[in-house]
Amino acid sequence: MDITDFYDTFFEEAEELLGDMERHLLELDVDDPDSEQLNAIFRAAHSIKGGAGTFGFDALQHTTHLLENLLDYARQGELTLRRDIVDTFLEAKDMLHDQLNAYRDGEEPDPEAFDRICKTLQQLALDEMGKSVDGEVVSDSAGSETPDANPDAESEEMPESSSVSSDSTGEATEQDEASDAGASLLTVALLGVDDENRGLLAEELGQLGEIKHQSGDDRRYEVTLETTASADDIEAVMCFIIDDSQVEIQQASASSEAPAESASADKPQAHATTDADTRTSSDDTKTSSAAKTKAKPKAKAGESTSIRVPVDKVDQIINLVGELIITQSMLDQTVSELDSTANSSLTSGVSLLQRNARDLQEAVMSIRMVPMDYVFSRFPRLVRDLTAKLDKDIELVTEGESTELDKSLTERIIDPLTHLVRNSLDHGIEMPDAREAAGKPRTGKLTLSAQHQGGNILIEVIDDGAGLNREKILAKAEANGVPTSDNMSDDDVWQLIFAPGFSTADEVSDVSGRGVGMDVVKRNIQAMGGHVEIQSEPGVGTTTRIVLPLTLAILDGMSIKVGNEIFILPLGAVLESLQPRNEDLYAMAGDDIVMKVRDEYLPVIAVHEVMDVPNAQTTMTDCIAVIVQGEGRRYALLVDELIGQQQVVVKNLETNYRKVPGVSAATILGDGSVALILDITGMHRLNRTKREARRPLPGGVNQPVPLKEVEES
Amino acid sequence: MTTLDSASTAAVEAHSQEFLVFSLGDEEYAIDILKVQEIRGYENVTRIANAPEFIKGVTNLRGVIVPIVDLRIKFHLEKVEYGGQTVVIVVNVGERIVGIVVDGVSDVMTLTPDQIKPAPEFGVTLSSDFLSGLGSLEDRMLVIVDIDKLLTSEEMALVESVKE
Numbered sequence: 001m002d003i004t005d006f007y008d009t010f011f012e013e014a015e016e017l018l019g020d021m022e023r024h025l026l027e028l029d030v031d032d033p034d035s036e037q038l039n040a041i042f043r044a045a046h047s048i049k050g051g052a053g054t055f056g057f058d059a060l061q062h063t064t065h066l067l068e069n070l071l072d073y074a075r076q077g078e079l080t081l082r083r084d085i086v087d088t089f090l091e092a093k094d095m096l097h098d099q100l101n102a103y104r105d106g107e108e109p110d111p112e113a114f115d116r117i118c119k120t121l122q123q124l125a126l127d128e129m130g131k132s133v134d135g136e137v138v139s140d141s142a143g144s145e146t147p148d149a150n151p152d153a154e155s156e157e158m159p160e161s162s163s164v165s166s167d168s169t170g171e172a173t174e175q176d177e178a179s180d181a182g183a184s185l186l187t188v189a190l191l192g193v194d195d196e197n198r199g200l201l202a203e204e205l206g207q208l209g210e211i212k213h214q215s216g217d218d219r220r221y222e223v224t225l226e227t228t229a230s231a232d233d234i235e236a237v238m239c240f241i242i243d244d245s246q247v248e249i250q251q252a253s254a255s256s257e258a259p260a261e262s263a264s265a266d267k268p269q270a271h272a273t274t275d276a277d278t279r280t281s282s283d284d285t286k287t288s289s290a291a292k293t294k295a296k297p298k299a300k301a302g303e304s305t306s307i308r309v310p311v312d313k314v315d316q317i318i319n320l321v322g323e324l325i326i327t328q329s330m331l332d333q334t335v336s337e338l339d340s341t342a343n344s345s346l347t348s349g350v351s352l353l354q355r356n357a358r359d360l361q362e363a364v365m366s367i368r369m370v371p372m373d374y375v376f377s378r379f380p381r382l383v384r385d386l387t388a389k390l391d392k393d394i395e396l397v398t399e400g401e402s403t404e405l406d407k408s409l410t411e412r413i414i415d416p417l418t419h420l421v422r423n424s425l426d427h428g429i430e431m432p433d434a435r436e437a438a439g440k441p442r443t444g445k446l447t448l449s450a451q452h453q454g455g456n457i458l459i460e461v462i463d464d465g466a467g468l469n470r471e472k473i474l475a476k477a478e479a480n481g482v483p484t485s486d487n488m489s490d491d492d493v494w495q496l497i498f499a500p501g502f503s504t505a506d507e508v509s510d511v512s513g514r515g516v517g518m519d520v521v522k523r524n525i526q527a528m529g530g531h532v533e534i535q536s537e538p539g540v541g542t543t544t545r546i547v548l549p550l551t552l553a554i555l556d557g558m559s560i561k562v563g564n565e566i567f568i569l570p571l572g573a574v575l576e577s578l579q580p581r582n583e584d585l586y587a588m589a590g591d592d593i594v595m596k597v598r599d600e601y602l603p604v605i606a607v608h609e610v611m612d613v614p615n616a617q618t619t620m621t622d623c624i625a626v627i628v629q630g631e632g633r634r635y636a637l638l639v640d641e642l643i644g645q646q647q648v649v650v651k652n653l654e655t656n657y658r659k660v661p662g663v664s665a666a667t668i669l670g671d672g673s674v675a676l677i678l679d680i681t682g683m684h685r686l687n688r689t690k691r692e693a694r695r696p697l698p699g700g701v702n703q704p705v706p707l708k709e710v711e712e713s
Numbered sequence: 714m715t716t717l718d719s720a721s722t723a724a725v726e727a728h729s730q731e732f733l734v735f736s737l738g739d740e741e742y743a744i745d746i747l748k749v750q751e752i753r754g755y756e757n758v759t760r761i762a763n764a765p766e767f768i769k770g771v772t773n774l775r776g777v778i779v780p781i782v783d784l785r786i787k788f789h790l791e792k793v794e795y796g797g798q799t800v801v802i803v804v805n806v807g808e809r810i811v812g813i814v815v816d817g818v819s820d821v822m823t824l825t826p827d828q829i830k831p832a833p834e835f836g837v838t839l840s841s842d843f844l845s846g847l848g849s850l851e852d853r854m855l856v857i858v859d860i861d862k863l864l865t866s867e868e869m870a871l872v873e874s875v876k877e
Contacts, residue, residue, distance in 0.1 A: 319776065322776070323775075323776045326776070565759070565760065610762070611762035611763075612762045612763065613762070651776075651777075651778045652778070653771070653778055655777070655778065655809075656777065656778060656779050656780055656809045656810045656811065657761075657771060657778070657779075657780040657871060658870070658871065658872060660761055660762075660763070660764070661763060662762065662763070663761075663762075666759075666771060666778045668773045668776065668778075672757065672773055673757045673759060673772075673773065674757075674759040674770075674771050674772060674773050674778055675759065676759065676761070686763070
């Protein structure tokens with residue numbers, strides 16, 4: 001089998017590992033790092049390195065190698081973490097991601113970027129390590145720490161060799177106490193290293209321990225070192241300057257220089273040597289060990305309870321189940337026409353089938369559901385970067401990460417949500433000083449929450465910032481030529497910010513404020529069948545709420561009949577239905593009709609008019625008015641009769657045809673025929689365009705009801 | 714795909730092509746048989762409002778929503794009737810499935826290149842852009858329609874135009 005067959009698996013795994021790495025880096029408390037987290041970050045880097053090595057992605061391997069070493073120091077406490085170091089790590093992680101993408105596209109990663117990140121990491125290693133080793137030199141504490149941590153690390157890294165390493169670990173720890181006082185004697189051989197680097201390396205080595213002896217030439221230069229550091233550590237330090245194949249570390253030949261110590265130091269030295277051997281002897285062993293570590297997540301995957309399935313396979317199952325549901329309701333309809341006593345076993349069988357089919361459908365739909373964590377997990381980084389850029393102090397809180405949402409929706413919600421978060425960070429939450437002056441804590445709080453409500457999911461972006469400025473929005477709206485009035489309700493005012501090109505930001509920043517956005521946010525969310533609401537209170541904060549249907553594949557619908565045609569209304573948009581009385585109907589400006597429903601005048605739109613249905617009921621009082629709400633607008637739809645509620649499988653019209661105005665999609669009814677699902681907002685728009693088109697011909701065909709004159713008041 | 718490829722290769726080798734011949738009124742038309750998915754009866758079409766007249770609506774083809782175009786209306790034929798003989802040819806054009814209503818399907822014919830004459834440029838209702846040529850077969854004339862071009866053309870209004 002070709003090794004490239006495994007590329008995809010590697011890319012996916014690496015992607016996940018990078019995600020883990022970023023999450024841990026962001027969660028990491030710089031002042032008191034959690035060793036488990038540091039280990040997790042290290043392991044992620046290590047696994048990627050292993051995979052990259054196996055597949056020959058050199059740049060990726062080299063970069064992760066450098067990063068891994070730094071992380072190794074960090075987890076051993078030799079590198080004191082600071083925020084800027086974590087930033088560098090994050091930067092490196094981004095770079096790894098870029099490299100990964102390049103390899104995925106079959107390209108070589110950008111060599112300049114690669115060089116730059118390597119230099120940055122090497123510089124960091126030199127700066128930080130030089131300093132931290134300087135500070136402690138070869139103190140006891142360093143001595144006790146290093147060998148201790150190291151065997152642990154080994155056993156974690158290479159579970160395959162656990163029998164060996166755990167043995168030596170046990171012994172090593174035992175021996176540690178004995179060898180604490182004494183250091184081991186190592187011979188470090190540098191192969192093919194020129195004068196300049198040799199001097200540098202010797203200096204580095206000098207910081208790790210005491211150089212007893214050094215001699216040799218360019219080809220092979222040997223340094224005998226008395227140190228408490230392990231061979232691994234030494235190698236790791238040096239590999240920032242030279243390639244690790246250029247280093248050979250061996251236990252110094254039993255010399256007379258430290259005879260007293262050798263007995264007690266023997267075991268740990270042996271351990272160090274074997275380590276050094278496996279690590280350094282040749283590239284072969286390295287790749288094999290890399291392959292071994294690579295095997296680790298694989299083994300885990302075998303134990304784990306999840307499998308990877310391409311989305312189109314899942315979609316196929318969902319489609320098939322949709323078909324099954326349609327067939328089932330077709331059967332149901334046929335059976336309901338039969339005599340139920342004569343065919344009782346058939347009837348009960350069909351009702352059992354119905355239940356099973358519904359259960360199956362529900363189970364299949366849940367496959368597509370992914371937790372919101374998938375979306376929320378990308379925000380800590382964004383918030384971190386932006387707060388740094390904006391000089392603000394903001395804490396991100398996420399709630400309801402386990403709330404599940406259809407995968408296709410999670411992918412499409414990311415962009416709008418990102419925009420809302422940027423807005424909140426940039427315009428919503430004030431500068432720390434301003435917050436203090438307003439009597440609020442300096443640290444602003446941004447909450448992302450998700451929860452289920454009926455068949456919808458509510459996603460909220462809540463900030464405790466200054467809130468929206470009513471006057472400013474109104475002034476801006478007027479300047480933009482949007483009709484406003486002073487007694488508009490707050491909700492209406494907030495909706496103004498969704499107008500295209502609207503921004504109240506005093507100056508345009510590179511974070512947000514160019515005024516492209518909120519309209520796009522709104523449009524995107526509407527395209528997903530949802531809507532956006534804003535609540536805001538001056539000085540307290542702003543809450544933006546996105547309401548989305550849980551899935552796009554199935555819709556709770558109400559079937560209605562107009563003429564001989566059946567249409568489906570999304571049940572979520574239906575508020576109520578009633579029979580209009582003549583005294584509630586008023587004509588307005590000629591042929592526009594409004595209907596009075598509980599002290600509210602609602603525009604009336606006749607479905608037969610908009611959809612050109614022949615043979616429909618034209619006497620308004622014989623129709624049924626269904627009050628619907630879409631995009632915050634309410635109106636009455638006139639239909640001939642209501643048929644009932646049913647779940648329908650949404651079928652895209654655009655697959656083989658095109659978008660139809662006033663229609664959001666289609667579905668297949670029990671009898672196998674196609675019914676159109678009406679688009680509530682689209683109907684309203686279509687009605688208006690049709691009326692405008694008809695305007696030159698006043699008193700058109702559809703003016704059947706004698707209407708009362710508008711009463712003057 | 715392999716059968717399609719090998720079929721077209723075979724066709725190229727033989728320098729002749731197979732066509733499905735159908736009738737619209739008294740006229741005979743032909744389309745590349747490789748575009749045809751199936752032939753079925755005309756039934757159960759759901760009308761679509763505000764669409765051109767020749768778009769009869771959409772139908773359910775085993776769970777897929779397929780638009781139905783009546784070429785007789787499109788080509789301004791005088792007599793448009795729906796009866797037992799009326800059939801829908803389901804064709805695959807540009808990853809889309811479209812049904813076209815015709816008066817009847819007569820046969821499948823193999824035409825050699827010298828039987829296909831270039832179409833004269835004078836068509837008004839049916840621009841010669843949408844024709845691959847005219848097939849002459851003894852005393853019959855077949856109008857060979859480039860169904861791909863025709864159905865994806867802007868005037869058919871089947872495909873969303875780029876502007877929208």
